[in-house]
Amino acid sequence: MKFTCEKSILQEGISTVQKAVTGKSNLPILNGILIKTNKNELILTGSDIDLSIQTKIKADVIEEGTIVIDAKIFGEIIRKLDNDTIHISTIENNSIEIICNKSRFTLIHMKPEDFPELPNINENMIFSIPQNILKSMIRGTIFATAQDETRPILTGILFEINNKKLNLVALDGYRLALKSENLDTDNVISAVIPGKTLSEVSKILEENDENVNITFTPNHILFSIAETKIISRLLEGEFIKYSSIIPEEYNLKIIAKRGELLNSIERASLMGKDGNTNLIKLNVEDDTMVITSNSQLGMVREEVNIILQGDHLEIAFNSKYLIDVLKIMEEDEVVMELSSSVSPCIIKNKDENNCTYLVLPVRLLNN
Numbered sequence: 001m002k003f004t005c006e007k008s009i010l011q012e013g014i015s016t017v018q019k020a021v022t023g024k025s026n027l028p029i030l031n032g033i034l035i036k037t038n039k040n041e042l043i044l045t046g047s048d049i050d051l052s053i054q055t056k057i058k059a060d061v062i063e064e065g066t067i068v069i070d071a072k073i074f075g076e077i078i079r080k081l082d083n084d085t086i087h088i089s090t091i092e093n094n095s096i097e098i099i100c101n102k103s104r105f106t107l108i109h110m111k112p113e114d115f116p117e118l119p120n121i122n123e124n125m126i127f128s129i130p131q132n133i134l135k136s137m138i139r140g141t142i143f144a145t146a147q148d149e150t151r152p153i154l155t156g157i158l159f160e161i162n163n164k165k166l167n168l169v170a171l172d173g174y175r176l177a178l179k180s181e182n183l184d185t186d187n188v189i190s191a192v193i194p195g196k197t198l199s200e201v202s203k204i205l206e207e208n209d210e211n212v213n214i215t216f217t218p219n220h221i222l223f224s225i226a227e228t229k230i231i232s233r234l235l236e237g238e239f240i241k242y243s244s245i246i247p248e249e250y251n252l253k254i255i256a257k258r259g260e261l262l263n264s265i266e267r268a269s270l271m272g273k274d275g276n277t278n279l280i281k282l283n284v285e286d287d288t289m290v291i292t293s294n295s296q297l298g299m300v301r302e303e304v305n306i307i308l309q310g311d312h313l314e315i316a317f318n319s320k321y322l323i324d325v326l327k328i329m330e331e332d333e334v335v336m337e338l339s340s341s342v343s344p345c346i347i348k349n350k351d352e353n354n355c356t357y358l359v360l361p362v363r364l365l366n367n
Contacts, residue, residue, distance in 0.1 A: 001065025002089040003037055005057065007081055007100065010042075013057040014075045016228055017046035019200040020053040021071040029114045032068040036112070037061045045118065046071060051197050052118050053204075055228040065090060068110040077105055119231055121215055121222045127185040128211035129166065131225065135205040137168045137179045138198045140355060143324045144170040144177035145195035153237040156192040159221075161185060169242050170195070175321045176242060176358040192239050193221055197232035204228060246358055247344060250337035252310025254284060255350060258334045261289075262326040264302035268293045269319035271300045279362055280319045284338075285312055293319075315341045316362045322347075325357045 017033055025031060025048060034045040040061055045054040067090060078086065081100040091097050091106065098105040138157075146154035151173075158169040166183045169176070201223055205212065213224040223230040265280060271293040272278045283290040284306070291302040315338065325347050326334070333350040341364065347357040 001035075001037060001067060001096075002063035003042065003059045003061045004085050004087050005042065005059040007078065007083050007086050009057050009059075010086055011075075011078050013042065013044045013055050014071070014078055016055045016204060017044045017053045018071050018075055019203065020046040020048055020051045020230075022048045023072060024048075029068060029110055030116070031070055031072070032110050032115070033071045033074060034066070034068050034112060034115045036066040037064045045115070047116055047118070049116060050194065050233050051200065052116075052231045053200070053228065054118065054231075057227070063089070066112040067096060068112050068115050069096065069107060070110075073107065077107070119217075119220050119233075121217055121220060121231065123213075123215055123222065123224070126187055126189070126213075126215050127161070127183065128213050129181070129183065130209040131205045131212050132207050132209055133181055134212055135202055135207065137166070137181060138202040138205075140179040140328050141168045141170040141177040142195055142198055142202070143328065144172055144175050144357075146172035153192055153235055153239055155196075156194050156235040156239075157198055158239045158242070159189065159191050159193050161187050161189040169239070171240060171242060171245070171358075174318070174360050175325070176245060176356075177325070178242065178246075178356040180354050189216055190239075191216060191221065192235040192237070194232060194235055197221075197230070201225075201230055204230065245344075246356060247337075247339065247346065249339070250310075250346070251339045252284065252308065252313060252337075254289065254309075254336040254338070255307040255333055256289065256304055256336065258326055258329055258332055260304050261334065262323065264291050264304050265319050265322050265326070268300050268302050269323065271295050271297055272319050273297075277362070278319045279316055280322075281314060281316045281364070283312075283314050284308060310338075313338060313341060314364075315345070316364050317345070317359060318362060321359045325359065329355065329357075 036043045041056050042059045043056050087099040089097050095106045096109050160167040166181050168179045215222040221232055268280045268291045272280050280293045289304045289306045293300050331349040335348045335350050337346040344358045344360055
């Protein structure tokens, strides 16, 4: 194998496929990147079996070949070389030589035949969605996935298409996040994608309206983004019937300025950090929400102007869960729907009906 490639192009390609190389595998081959030449391009692949990322980059190929090289050291070397043309060729003793200006490295490579083959996915394109919309939907739900592996299905996001609508849903037992977008497809799909996969997909997606093509098989999902393919296994099991968790009725409705509410809760949470409960109390009155927090550190009182429909209420929350939601919402005004001090709180945009967030309250002793 022998090729030359511009440093910036090679570095970007390595950075993309490295997202699938965890470095935690017992198989040394999975700590590597598969590099294959194809006419005037390189095909780079990284994989940890569950998640595989493949991308194509332009290169001047002088001699065809395929190798696997340790992702971490190869990535570090390329990143630290000058911004110029890099010359790479295989030499004796299972090594490659990397030359850029006055720098010269030799690096041991591994056998490409030991690298796992990517799952075979029939790319009859299922549907497309603009990259910026999918990126926003992932951002608006991924924070609510479970971090604890005791219920693996909750570490993923439900990807549901029905009635020409795409829903992404995440929940961890304390909160639920639902984002929806209209989609021009008659397909009906329900699959749970690992949160880790969607986190990496989100990093690769661009903030533009070019489409990402998505293909499903019974066990895998394929995202095709320009010259990059991301293939992930799906999580097995039944996702919780989330629609039955979201209350349809409420006793009081609050309209508040999102920025003011977020800033007040963030300040109040500074006192709630004692004991890791992040506890804050909301006292909802006629046109004011009083936010308080007491701890061994001291106390805080904040007031936020609101529009209230319904009765007065005192309710407590883990402030972190409210902050996570308010930070990723995009409208200036939000609506909170509540029924009692022990019932879930629903948070939505005031105008556009494209997201629903549910946060469970913390029970107070006097309740």
